[in-house]
Amino acid sequence: MTKITIIGAGSAFTQEIVVDIANLPGLEEATIGLVDIDERRLSIAKQIVEKIIQVTNRKWKVIASTERKEILPGSDFVINQIEVAGLKTVKYEYEIPLKYGVKQCIGDTMGPGGLFKTLRTLPSWLAIVRDIEAYCPDCMILNYTNPMSAVTLATVRSTSIPVVGLCHSIQNTSRQLAKYLAVPYEELSWEAGGINHMSWFTKLEHQGQNMYPVLKERMKDPQLLMKDPVRLDAMQYLGAFVSESSGHFSEYIPYYRKRDDLIERHCGKDYNGGTGFYANNWPRWRQENDEEIMRKVTGEQEISLESSHEYAAVIIDAVVNQTPKIIYGNVANTGLIDNLPNNGVVEVACLVDRNGVKPTHFGRLPEHLAALCKSNMSFFDMTVQAVLERDMEKAMHALMIDPLTAAVCSLAEIKAMFEELYTAEKEYITCFG
Numbered sequence: 001m002t003k004i005t006i007i008g009a010g011s012a013f014t015q016e017i018v019v020d021i022a023n024l025p026g027l028e029e030a031t032i033g034l035v036d037i038d039e040r041r042l043s044i045a046k047q048i049v050e051k052i053i054q055v056t057n058r059k060w061k062v063i064a065s066t067e068r069k070e071i072l073p074g075s076d077f078v079i080n081q082i083e084v085a086g087l088k089t090v091k092y093e094y095e096i097p098l099k100y101g102v103k104q105c106i107g108d109t110m111g112p113g114g115l116f117k118t119l120r121t122l123p124s125w126l127a128i129v130r131d132i133e134a135y136c137p138d139c140m141i142l143n144y145t146n147p148m149s150a151v152t153l154a155t156v157r158s159t160s161i162p163v164v165g166l167c168h169s170i171q172n173t174s175r176q177l178a179k180y181l182a183v184p185y186e187e188l189s190w191e192a193g194g195i196n197h198m199s200w201f202t203k204l205e206h207q208g209q210n211m212y213p214v215l216k217e218r219m220k221d222p223q224l225l226m227k228d229p230v231r232l233d234a235m236q237y238l239g240a241f242v243s244e245s246s247g248h249f250s251e252y253i254p255y256y257r258k259r260d261d262l263i264e265r266h267c268g269k270d271y272n273g274g275t276g277f278y279a280n281n282w283p284r285w286r287q288e289n290d291e292e293i294m295r296k297v298t299g300e301q302e303i304s305l306e307s308s309h310e311y312a313a314v315i316i317d318a319v320v321n322q323t324p325k326i327i328y329g330n331v332a333n334t335g336l337i338d339n340l341p342n343n344g345v346v347e348v349a350c351l352v353d354r355n356g357v358k359p360t361h362f363g364r365l366p367e368h369l370a371a372l373c374k375s376n377m378s379f380f381d382m383t384v385q386a387v388l389e390r391d392m393e394k395a396m397h398a399l400m401i402d403p404l405t406a407a408v409c410s411l412a413e414i415k416a417m418f419e420e421l422y423t424a425e426k427e428y429i430t431c432f433g
Contacts, residue, residue, distance in 0.1 A: 001029040001030060001031060002027055002029070002030045002031075002076050002077075002316070002320050003030070003031040003033060003074050003075045003076050003077075004021065004030065004031070004032055004033065004075070004076065004077045004079065004316065005032075005033035005034075005035065005068075005071050005072060005075040005077070005078050005079070005136075005139075006032070006033065006034055006035065006045075006079045006081060007035045007036075007068060007078060007079065007080050007081065007082055007128060008035070008036060008080065008081035008082035008083060008145070009034035009035055009036045009041075009042060009045040009046075009049075009064070009081070010036040010038055010041025010042060010044065010045050011081035011082075011083065011144075012286075012289050013081050013144055013310070014034075014045050014048070014049065014081070015048055015049075015052070015293065015296075015303075016308045016310055017079065017308075017310060017312050017313065018032065018048075018049050018052050018053075019052055019056075019303070019304070019305055019306075019307065019308070020307050020308055020310055020312065020313030020314075021312070021313045021316060022052055022053065022056040022058055022305075023056070023305065023307045023313070024313055024316065024317045024320075024321070025317075025321060026320065026321050027058075027060075027320065027321075028059070029059075029060075030058070030060045030061070031060065031061045031062075031063060031074075032049055032053075032060060032061070032062050032063075033063050033064070033071035033072070033075060034046055034049065034062065034063070034064040034065075034071070035064070035065060035066070035067075035068045035071050035072075036064075036066065037066055038066075039066055041290070042064055042065075042066060043064075044290055044293055044294065044297075045064070046062060046064040047293075047294075047297045048293045048296060048297055048303075049062050050062050051296060051297050051303065052303060052305075055303055055305070056305065068128065068131055069131060069135060072131055072132060072135035072136050073135045073136060074136060075132075075135075075136040075139045076136075076138075076139055076140070076319075076320075077139060077140050077141075077142060077312075077315075077316060078132055078136065078139050078140070078141050078142070079142045079143075079144065079312055080125065080128070080141065080142070080143045080144060080145050080151070081144045081145060082121065082124060082125060082128070082145050083121075083145070084117075084120045084121045084124045084125075084428070085120050085425075085428040086117070086120075086282075087282070087283055087286070088428065089116065089120065089424075089425050089428060090107075090113075090278070090279045090282055090283070091279055092116075092421060092424040092425055093107055093112055093113040093116050093117070093279070093421065093425075094107060094113065094276055094278075094279035094280075095279075096112070096417060096420050096421050096424060097111070097112040097113070097405075097417060097421075098275075098276075099417075100408070100409050100413050100414075100416075100417045101408045101409065102257075102404060102405055102408050102409065102417070103257050103263060103275040103276075104251055104257075104275070104276070104278075104279075104404075105247040105248070105250060105251060105257075105267065105271075105273050105274055105275060105276075105277050105278065106247055106248050106251060106277065106278045107251070107278055107279065108146045108147065108278065109146055109147040109148070109149075109196075109197055109248065109251070109252070110147075110251050110252050110376060110379060110402055110403070110404065111251050111402050111404050111405055112399060112402075112405060112417065112418075112421060114146075114147050114150075114251075114379075114402075115379075115383055115395065115398055115399050115402070116421055116425055116429070117146070117147060118147050118150045118151075118380075118383045118384075118387070119383070119386070119387060119395060119425075119429045119431060120425070120428050120429055121145060121147075121151065122150070122151065122154050122384070122387040122431065123387065123429075123430045123431045124430075125145065125151060125154070125155070126154060126155075126158055126387075129141075129155060129158055129159050129161070132159070132161060133159055133161060137161060139161065140161070140162050140163070140164070140315070140319070140356060140357075141155060141161055141162065141163040141164075142163075142164060142166055142311075142312050142315060143155065143163060143164070143165045143166065143330075144165075144166055144167075144312075147380065148165045148167055148196040148197070148330055149165070149195055149196045149197075149330065149344075149345045149376070149377070149380045150380045150383055150384055151165065152164075152165035152196075152330045152331075152345045153344065153345045153380055153381070153384050154384045154387065154388065156332045156345065157384065157388065158388070162356055162357065164315070164327075164329040164330065164331055164350070164357045165196060165329065165330030165331070165345065165347075166310065166311045166312060166315075166327075166329065166330070167196050167197070167328075167330070167347075168308075168309055168310055168311075169196070169197060169199070169243040169244045169245075170192055170199055170243050170328040170347070171309040171311075171328070172309060173201070173241070173242075173243045173244075174188065174190055174192070174201075175309075176228070177190070177201065177204065177211075177215070177241060180215060180218060180219075180224060180227075180228075181206065181211050181214055181215060181218070183206045183211075187206055187207065188204070188205075188206055188211075189203065189204075189205040189206065190203055190204050190205070191203035191349075191362075192243060192328065192347075192349075193337055193346070193347065193348050193349075193362035193363075193365060194242075194243070194337070194340075194346065194347055194365060194369065194373050195330075195340070195344070195345065195346055195347055195373045195376060195377060196244075196330050196345070196347050197243065197244035197248055197249070197252065198242055198243065198244065198249070198252055198372065198373055198376060199242070199243035199328070199347045200240040200241070200242055200243070200365060200366075200369045201240055201241045201242075201243070202240055202365065202366070202369075204241065212235075212239070212240075215232075215235070215241070216235070216236060219232045219235075219236070226268060226272075227272075228245075228246050228272070229246050229266050229267065229268045229272055229273065230246035230247075230249055230250045230256055230266055230267060230272070230273055231245070231246050231249055233266055234249070234253075234255075238368065238369065238372075239366065240366070240369060243347075245271055245272070246267070246268065246271075246272045246273050247267070247270075247271045247272055247273045247274070247277060250266070250267050250273045251404050252372075252376055252403065252404070253372060253403055253404075254403040254404060254406065254407035255407075256273070257273075257275075257404055257407075257408075258404070258407040258408050263275060311327045311328075311329070314327055314352070315327065315352050315357065318352035318353055318354070319352065319353070319354055319356065322353065322354045324351060324352065324353040325351075325352045325353075326349055326350070326351060326352070327349075327350050327352055327357075328347055328348065328349055328350065329347065329348070329350040329357055329359065330345050330346070330347050331345065331346065331347075331348065331350065331357065331359045332344075332345060332346075333345065333346040334359070335361070336348050336359050336360070336361055336362055337362045337363070337364070337365060337370075338362075338363060338364045339364045339365060339367065339370045340365070340370055340373055340374065340377065341374065341377055341381070343381065344377040344380070344381060345377075345380070346362075348360060348361075348362045349362070375401070375403050376403075378401055379398050379401055379402050382394050382395075382397055382398035382401070383395060383398045386398060386431070387431045390431055390432055392422070392432045395418070395432075396414070396415060396418045399414050399417070399418050400414050400415075405417075
């Protein structure tokens with residue numbers, strides 16, 4: 001019997017992932033374990049999972065608890081989706097940096113928001129990892145929690161249990177590119193590599209033709225440019241399209257958010273780069289998501305049983321049903337990308353079979369693209385070191401090398417911003433106490 005445990009089951013990912021797993025062949029006997037420290041959200045998650053199992057005619061067992069030690073034993077796969085004090089801190093992480101001129105759109109990976117999200121998240125996650133080692137040491141960890149690179153890096157450095165970080169940016173972006181180019185997705189040939197949220201499509205071909213000149217010509221259409229303003233503009237100058245959305249990507253480099261005129265010219269509204277988009281909307285999104293789930297539980301709204309493009313079920317299928325698959329995963333760089341640091345985490349194509357996730361060798365990125373990845377990797381490395389070594393000064397230094405923050409603030413301003421953020425969030429940050 002396969003046992004799949006989801007930590008942070010109140011996440012919006014749970015519904016999609018369970019539908020994906022329920023659509024797999026086989027798995028006649030399975031247990032879905034759900035863990036969340038919020039009893040209300042755990043109850044909602046359990047109800048929707050039971051409903052999905054009912055409508056897909058599965059005979060699976062569902063167990064749920066706020067105590068992970070009751071659920072972890074015997075797990076074959078542990079899926080991490082935790083969010084630590086995010087609703088309580090999202091305003092701080094947007095409004096305090098804004099006073100210093102740092103205008104974030106999402107703020108969950110790099111920058112002040114990404115730094116403090118990491119400082120809040122890693123202590124809780126590493127405590128969970130210790131319990132995984134104690135109760136299900138033969139499992140595989142599938143991480144969905146952002147900051148993806150930092151969480152996966154800390155896991156790699158803290159346990160020998162196999163872990164892979166999973167995102168949907170490459171599979172979604174490759175499909176977007178096919179639409180931008182007006183070619184069938186199945187006919188688009190591409191290769192990508194880099195780090196999570198900054199993987200680069202170094203090959204983009206259709207029937208042997210390089211499609212980058214075609215994409216550059218097509219982006220002259222203002223309607224297309226409006227759909228993806230930062231990524232398309234960056235592609236003109238950097239020579240490759242990046243894997244994460246314009247809003248996210250605009251925060252990871254120093255070019256687009258350091259002046260109001262640049263934000264107005266390049267960063268569209270909402271998810272395309274709108275300042276404060278995440279902080280101003282996330283609490284409402286969470287409430288609306290919970291309400292939608294309950295409508296599905298009661299039958300007022302139909303549950304979509306269409307499989308998503310997420311990789312969790314693909315991995316489970318490959319391992320359990322012994323059907324080899326290819327995914328893009330975030331894994332330790334053991335010489336996989338030659339010109340990125342070997343002590344970091346990279347995103348590359350991986351073979352998955354009954355033996356687990358086996359990353360493939362990518363080679364070298366164009367050096368200017370590698371340099372942009374390295375700047376982010378240094379930020380993640382220092383942030384993870386700060387948590388593991390309980391070193392607050394390293395955390396502050398990480399913010400000093402963040403590309404967007406450094407483009408806007410002096411060192412003295414960054415120090416003052418860090419101290420103000422830490423004072424506001426001190427009760428949620430346990431690694432320095």
